Structure formats: structure tokens, C-alpha cells
Amino acid sequence: MAGLASGLARTMVRVRDIGRSTLQPPLFLETDPAVEEPGFDPTFAAARRVRLDATSWVEHVPGWLRGSRQLLDSLLAKAGWEQRDRWMFDKKYAEPRLTAEYTDLAEVPEPLLLAITAALSEHYGVPYDGLWVNLYRDHRDSTGWHGDWQTCRREECVVPVLSLGATRRFLLKPRTGGRSVALTPAGGDLVVMGGRCQRDWRHCVPKQAAPAEVRISVNFSSRLQATRA
Numbered sequence: 716m717a718g719l720a721s722g723l724a725r726t727m728v729r730v731r732d733i734g735r736s737t738l739q740p741p742l743f744l745e746t747d748p749a750v751e752e753p754g755f756d757p758t759f760a761a762a763r764r765v766r767l768d769a770t771s772w773v774e775h776v777p778g779w780l781r782g783s784r785q786l787l788d789s790l791l792a793k794a795g796w797e798q799r800d801r802w803m804f805d806k807k808y809a810e811p812r813l814t815a816e817y818t819d820l821a822e823v824p825e826p827l828l829l830a831i832t833a834a835l836s837e838h839y840g841v842p843y844d845g846l847w848v849n850l851y852r853d854h855r856d857s858t859g860w861h862g863d864w865q866t867c868r869r870e871e872c873v874v875p876v877l878s879l880g881a882t883r884r885f886l887l888k889p890r891t892g893g894r895s896v897a898l899t900p901a902g903g904d905l906v907v908m909g910g911r912c913q914r915d916w917r918h919c920v921p922k923q924a925a926p927a928e929v930r931i932s933v934n935f936s937s938r939l940q941a942t943r944a
């Protein structure tokens with residue numbers, strides 16, 4: 716991680732350069748490798764893409780956001796966390812995590828997230844205009860196998876997920892069954908699902924036996940992708 720951090724330091728964007736109201740990526744780049752302020756790599760230099768099959772892929776960008784603990788603490792305090800229910804057959808279950816959703820970016824409580832949204836839009840060529848955040852309070856919280864159908868109604872979508880806090884396993888497996896692919900995103904890492912991933916694959920964040928601290932995932936959405944072509 717030390718090598719990676721110093722390699723990325725040149726291109727980190729400082730949070731203090733991010734205007735409150737602008738959706739444009741910040742213009743000033745940080746040059747001091749010792750800086751601890753939050754900052755992201757607008758070049759996505761560390762991205763590693765895994766081809767899942769001929770039409771689906773997942774990308775892991777380790778260490779994309781530096782100083783991610785600050786964003787975690789801020790969201791913990793400021794996001795309007797709610798408990799959601801899920802119906803399974805005839806029974807209602809409380810989801811084993813908390814969620815806050817922002818369909819309007821103007822409501823997002825952290826300006827850094829606006830700059831991050833703009834950088835993701837620019838890099839992946841998708842106009843992200845909303846996001847939802849999930850809070851995994853400890854190792855017993857989880858997300859079951861699913862595809863993001865509500866936010867991906869097109870054949871192909873690009874769905875970025877930014878991890879903050881504890882390292883947890885993020886698994887993908889073909890919808891029709893078969894071996895799963897495991898990623899272990901740490902705080903500050905991006906996982907990006909692309910191609911037909913939401914149609915042909917499922918993803919989850921499983922519970923684990925080993926104790927884990929709090930984790931937040933930030934999931935980016937686009938009205939364009941949520942609308943049938």
C-alpha cells in the first residue's frame with residue numbers, strides 16, 4: 716500500500732479545492748505525498764479489470780480515495796440512515812444493514828462526493844446523478860446475492876461502488892450458477908461492475924465470522940441507466 720500511495724500521490728485531488736456547488740472535477744492537483752487530506756486519483760491508474768465473461772467485467776481500483784476515514788466519519792454522522800425491509804416469499808425481513816439514498820445530488824451531505832461523482836462520470840462516460848450509501852455496522856451485516864435491477868434497466872450498465880472503512884469480501888457469481896469471483900475491497904477502494912454484469916451476474920457482501928469494524932459502501936446511479944433504452 717505504501718508504494719501504491721506514493722505512486723498515486725501526484726494525482727490526488729485535495730478536498731479543499733472542491734467547490735461546494737460545482738459538479739466539475741477539481742482543477743488543482745496535490746503534489747505533497749505526505750498529505751493526509753481526502754483525495755482521489757482522477758487518472759484511475761491502479762485500475763485492474765477482470766473479464767467475467769465475454770460481455771461482463773468488474774474493475775478493482777485499490778487505494779483510489781485517500782483519507783477515506785474522514786468521509787466515513789462524515790457519512791456516519793450526517794447521512795439519514797434508515798432501516799429498509801425486504802420481502803422474501805411471504806415474510807418481511809429487516810435488511811441486515813442501514814441505507815440512505817440521494818436521488819438528487821443537491822441533498823448529498825458531503826461536497827467531496829459531488830467531485831467523486833463527477834470524476835466517475837467523466838471516467839466511465841455515464842452521467843451519474845444519484846447515489847445510495849449502505850452501512851454495515853459490523854461483520855454480521857451483509858447484502859444477499861442480487862443484481863441492481865432498479866438502477867440498471869439497460870442491457871449494459873457501469874455501476875461504481877466505493878468502499879469506506881472495513882475490508883469486506885465482495886463476491887460475484889453467474890446468474891445461472893457456477894464459481895464465484897471474490898474481491899476484497901478495503902476502505903478507499905473502488906469496485907466497478909460493467910457490461911452485462913447486472914443481468915448475467917449476481918453480487919453480494921456476505922456476513923463473516925471474523926469481527927469487522929463498520930463499513931460504508933457508496934453506490935452511484937444514473938437516471939439514464941435506470942431507464943430502458
Ligand SMILES: O=C(O)CCC(=O)C(=O)O
Pocket residue numbers: 849858863876885918919920931932934
Ligand atoms: O456494499 C456493497 O459493496 C455493495 C452494495 C450493493 O450491491 C447494493 O447496495 O446494491
Ligand SMILES: [Fe+2]
Pocket residue numbers: 861862863918
Ligand atoms: Fe448491488
